Amino acid sequence: MLYTYQYLHSQSLNGVSKSHTNEVVIQTDALTRTFGTHTAVDNLTLEVNAGEIFGFLGHNGAGKTTTVRLLNGLLEPTQGHARVLGLDPVTQGPQLRQRTGVLTETPSLDDRMTAYENLAVYAAIYGLPRPIARTRANELLTIFGLAERMHDRVAGYSKGMKQRLALARALVHQPDLIFLDEPAAGLDPVVTRQLHELILHLSRDEGKTIFLCTHNLDEAQKLCQRVAVLQKGRVLALGTPSQLARDLVSEIRLTLEIDLSQADLAAELLARFTSKPLVLEASGLTVAGIVREQIPDVITALVSAGVRLYRVNHDAPTLEDVYFTLHTAAPEAA
Ligand SMILES: Nc1ncnc2c1ncn2[C@@H]1O[C@H](COP(=O)(O)OP(=O)(O)OP(=O)(O)O)[C@@H](O)[C@H]1O
Ligand SMILES: [Mg+2]
16 A cells, blocks of 8 residues: 655655646657567657656557657667657666656566665665665655565565555656556556556656556546557557547537436437437436537437437547547558
8 A cells, every 4th residue: 555645745845846847858759660670669759748747558569668668768769869858868878767767567676685675776776875765765665555565575575566666666766757657557446546646746746757658548537638649659649638539539428318218219319310329227318429519409309309308418538539539540450
């Protein structure tokens, strides 16, 4: 279980709330990486602003992890450029990695060491003086709910505990820019929620920038100011979740609270507007595949046919709707 972030907060900020700037911390220009004949990242051009939580979405193999490696100077681009925190990842990798924290998708922890030792070794690599490293390790292990087990060997840790330790390790040197590649993988729902709070806290209160690779569309919807949807190394769409929903998802779902004895009549009328199946629930009829502009016509058709209509709701399209709309419009070649 994660604990409150008060301590970390007061240590790093001395109670002063950081404001976000419009500074661009990641800038890529036609960034491209091929492996043999396969293009993993294809002409990627994007900007990420300071203090923002930027979501990077895409199917397995879309190029998310390869991008993270390119942006940290762990892999060289075949073409194109990136600037991260004002540095060139190709020529200034070590300098850059002092200021970035990376949670990789398969973190390599030393199983033979304790959690505390794992963090202490990392802190030493980053040049943190020993007393500061000790405080920082204790603080992070407390935040991530590992304080009681901090002197146990990592070999005996559960998957979720290892993931929490890896997260703590990514933060040990107080990086300005944090890359999280599937951070909630293996975490239980309680810890996942606490992780989300921590991510929001790091961005909102500490001004950290978070580059979040995730398959969890609810997570992205909840946390990210902007997202990019990647397919085969290319950006299919980029914007705020609500912008993308507005621009890309034309069909919505309506829930109609009606006199249920008239459900057959209502269903017959609704079938004129959509071929999608209707769902009858105690709360009413739910119908998908309606275009927003059709709503007045749907209501007119029902009311003029004598259907007693008590309430009409429409669900705001979600990032999940955006994601599936995009992938249906541009299916991946087999
Ligand atoms: N070192 C490598 N050698 C050869 N091909 C690679 C290498 N690294 C990545 N690739 C290929 O590049 C493509 C993108 O892989 P990447 O790991 O970036 O995808 P991803 O979006 O992170 O996927 P996932 O959601 O499964 O983690 C894949 O087709 C992968 O096989
Ligand atoms: Mg990946």
